[in-house]
Amino acid sequence: MQVLVLHGPNLNLLGTREPEVYGAQTLAEIDAELGAIAADAGAKLLTFQSNHEGALVDRIQAARTDGTGFIVINPAAYTHTSVAVRDALAGVALPFIEVHLSNIHRREPFRHHSYLSDLAVGVICGLGANGYRLALHHALQSLGAARA
Ligand code: DQA
Numbered sequence: 001m002q003v004l005v006l007h008g009p010n011l012n013l014l015g016t017r018e019p020e021v022y023g024a025q026t027l028a029e030i031d032a033e034l035g036a037i038a039a040d041a042g043a044k045l046l047t048f049q050s051n052h053e054g055a056l057v058d059r060i061q062a063a064r065t066d067g068t069g070f071i072v073i074n075p076a077a078y079t080h081t082s083v084a085v086r087d088a089l090a091g092v093a094l095p096f097i098e099v100h101l102s103n104i105h106r107r108e109p110f111r112h113h114s115y116l117s118d119l120a121v122g123v124i125c126g127l128g129a130n131g132y133r134l135a136l137h138h139a140l141q142s143l144g145a146a147r148a
Helices: 027-040 053-062 076-080 083-092 130-147
Strands: 002-007 044-049 070-074 096-100 122-125
Touching (some): 002 027, 002 053, 027 130, 070 130, 122 130
Parallel strands (some): 002 044, 002 070, 096 122
């Protein structure tokens, strides 16, 4: 069982970036917690953050053949702009959950549309870093179910 967690642009700044919107936890802390949850479940967790659209597309494409069974992705600003990230996710045809720390629907209108949501298994937003944990639990559950 392998889950890939992807973080889009500017999420490397978590902890210092608008903490009133995105919380005080750093990305390293979030990833470490997710790693521990996956390890407890006997699963492998891979994480990847990039500020570059093409790097995210390349990583998604690699997931097709690297043993990944489920993707958890916070595409950050690319949520609202990227046909390329959408096409990559559609291309690899792996199940994924879209996560946002903030409630994008309570924010500026340009954040209300996602290029990914209609392809996602589910979307979690507004629950802070807890959203990643909930998404990972679901991913592990569905991979476990698929194995059983
Ligand atoms: C975000 C919301 C996006 O609109 C924004 O561009 C981000 C982070 C979130 O986690 O709340 O960078 O995806």
